[in-house]
Structure formats: C-alpha cells, structure tokens
Amino acid sequence: MAREYRTLKTEVRLPYEVAYGATWTRFFEGLKDKKIYGTRCKECKRVLVPARSFCPRCFVTTDEWVEVKEEGTLVAWCYTNYRYFGMPIEPPFVTGLIRLDGTDVNFLHLIGGFDLSNFEEVSKTLRNGIKVKAVWSEERRGHILDIRYFEPV
C-alpha cells in the first residue's frame, strides 16, 4: 500500500424533529419539576425507569406511574476522556449505571460533583455499591440533562 490516492472530504448533515410520544413527554416534563418518573408493570410488577409505555418483557401497556427516588446505588461506572465528532458531553466525564431505590432496572446518567480531571483521583472516590443522589440544574427544560449528574452521598 505504498501509494495513496486522492480523497474527498464530505459530510452528511440532516435535520430531524423526533416525537417523544405521550409517555416520554410526561417523563421529560417531570424532570422540569425535579421528579424522576417510572412506570410499574401490572404483570411482572417491575418498576421501569425511565418510564415506559409498555413492559418490554410482558408486552402489556404500563400506565401506573411511580415517582422514583432520586437516590440509588452505583452499579458500574466508566471514565471517558476521548473525543469524537458531535459528542454531546464535554470529556472527561463519568457515566454511571445506577439502580435507583425502589426500581428494577439500571438507570444511566453522569456521575459528578468532584474533580474529574485526574483519573487516579476519580478512581479513589468511586466504588461500585456506593450511594449516589441526583443534583439538578438550575435551568430545566424537560431534558435528560436537567439532572446535572448524580453525586456520591
């Protein structure tokens, strides 16, 4: 592969307007009021968060709404410190898999509230099994980042 030939620099940019539907409109509107909503399945009794319109396992409509605790247990985490095109969150950041109290699935969000610049320091602070609690943004617009992050309690 000695010789290299010409390349073309190109881009695909497409606009979308994506429908939330009734269930996710209610879930995301809830975030404005600092409330995290789940729905309970009437068959398997699991509390699913974020709220779902139906239970993925039982395939029944889930219309029992539950206000979920904003505290939970850190189940797993990862520290990301690299970039790619269109990345929605500025690195470095920590993603956490969180089991919110009283729910039956793991919830994804950011872990923060302390210095994230040094990985070694982060790894001393974070351990699987610790309790974490939501920290809310001042400005809330019905978006998943209305929760700024979960911080260790």
Add this chain to the structure above:
Amino acid sequence: MARAVAVVGVGQTHHGRRMDVSYPDLVREAVVRVFEDTGLSPKDVDGVVSGTMPSMMEGVALTHLYFAEAMQAVGKPILKTETCGSTGVSIAHTAFYWVASGMAEVVLAVGHEKMYEGDSQATMTTVLDPFYQRYFLAGAPGVFSMQSQLWATRYKIPQDKIRDAAAFISVTHHQSAFDNPYAHIKMKVTMEDVKNSRIIVYPIRLLDVCPNSDGACAVIFASEKVAKRLGRKVAWVKGVGYRGDEQFFGDSDKVVWQSAIEAAKQAYDQAGIKDPLKELDVAEVYNPFTYQEMIFYECFGFCEFGKAPDLVLRGIFSREGELPVCPSGGVLCTNPIGATGLIRVAEAAMQVTGRAGEHQVPGAKLALAHAMGGIDQFNGVMILGSEL
C-alpha cells in the same frame, strides 16, 4: 434443520488502512478472491446478501445498491442484513437460510466496512436512542468497561487476576496475527506492554481494544448437490443460533447474558454439542475487548461463570491449548465491523477444511464462529464441521 448447507469457499481482503482503494473496489477484492477460491463464477450465484455496520459509517445509506456491480449482483435477488457488530454472522445466517430453504443453490455473502473513512465512535452513538442513552454511552469502550465491572463484582474476581488474564489474551492474539496474512495489526506485544498502555476507558487500555480497520470478506454458501459437485473439502453448517436483548442497556443482565447463552445453546442443540470445551476444536469468538472475551467463554459454556481468567492463565484457550480461540488473531487485531462476523465464519471454515495455513489448528473438525452487535444487544453463533 432443513437442507444441508456448506461453506464452499472464502475470500478476504488484506485488512488495514486501505486508502489505496475506493469502497466498491475493496468489496470487489474480496469477491474476486472467493470466486478464485471456489472456481465458481458470478453466473453460478442465485442470490447475494451483504451488510455493513450502521451504513452511516461511510456516509452511504444503502450499500447493497452501491456495491451491486462489485458483488456481481446485477440481475439477481439482493438482500441486506444489518445487525450492528453481529452483521457478519447475520449475513451468514441469511445466506444459510436461503440455501437451506431450497430457494437457492448458491448464495454469495459479503460483509464490508471502511472505518478510516468516517468517525467510528460517532457513528456508533447514532445506534442509540436520541433522548436518553446517546448522552451517556460514549462509543463502544464505555459499555464494555461497565460490563466487565459487573462481571468482576458479581464473581468477586480480583482485579489483578482479571488484568493478567486480559493481558495474556492480548499477547496471544497479537502473536497469532503474525500467522494470518490478512490481519491488520501485526505488532509484538508483551504482558507489560498491555498493562502499561494508555487507558481508553478504565480498566480498558489501548492494547485491550480492537483497531478500526478497512476490509471486506466474501463467503459462498451452497447446497449439498453443488458442494459435492465441486469435489473439494467444504465446511458444513452444523448449527446456527441468534438472540437479542432489550435495547435499554440497563434492562438486562450482561453477565449471565441470556442473548449470548441462548444463541450458543440453539446452535449447540442443532449440532448435537453437549460439552463445547471438549467437542469444539477451535473457536472464533468476537473479541473487540479482551475483558469481554472472557465473559463470552463463560456464556458459551467453555467454563463455569467467574472462572475464565483461571483457564486463560492456564493456556486452555491458547494456540496449543485444549480449545484454541482466534488463531487468526481475532477481532482484537482486525475489525472492519460489517465484515468482522463473516471473517469469523470464513476463518472457522478455513480451519475445518484444513486451509488456514500458518494458523491452522492441526486436525480441526468442529469450529464455532460468533459475533455480537448493538449496545451488548445481539449475539449470533454458527457451528461449522468437516463432516456432513
């Protein structure tokens, strides 16, 4: 199982950074080689199935149309199968179903990717829903990092032991890649090199992670009648299995991982395999991350849950071990995603027909090929054997 189906030949490109060829020409390179290998020609082919990871990897949406000429699919039925990382095994399954059903005698399967032309991690995040998960799962490494922690925590496996076993896997595969003429990364690597390489997403380091690669793979599936007419050794499809999980990463258990367990079980049941560690001669496991490879060993029944690091360190899965895994150097050294799963099938076929050259496992008769796709969502398995 329906009609008997065989892999009658394979063709691969030289994988790597292939800015020397356009994407259609790269695909043609693999297709030419499968025709050379089998002695068949495009007029013998009844149908073509192809696939890539998300098409947006290269910015062209319907690649099976783009490659109609390169795959010699003009005037024939064309299908596309796309299941993210497991695309390659899904393509193989589609070709198998087509011939097994009796609706075709010869089907050409082609997998392809040109990852240097786009931004692979950015492409992968478009696999996730735009409201919620896309913000938090930064490309593939983060997902696999969390999965490996869940596994280590569940079975209380000491971090040092896992770290050693993952490094051992990396060293083994990098060494094997030297024996594979088509492999991308050919680099001498020591345990210390792996353990001291740059952290990508803790605990995963650079040498625990597969590369981005450009490459294509073509495989021809044929009926028993055609396979016997060819008068050469072929690899018979003994079993296929495929399963999916929920799309939300947090909804299902990724340690005792049902999609991986059930996909393997379905394929084993069809192939009559009871003890995979003893009965399989070689396995091409989809292993973009060293840590995850060990979770697959456990889900595929090669050992008990939580025990894979011990077996790895005893050399059970090394080239001279009881069940050699990825003598090709595997995904860890070569990963053109849409082709990757089909390369596993091609490598398994090469092994059971004695055509694997320098990385041949002596006397291999029964092989497993596997691929995983999505946010730890899909798993597909194909078992190939030397006997009908």
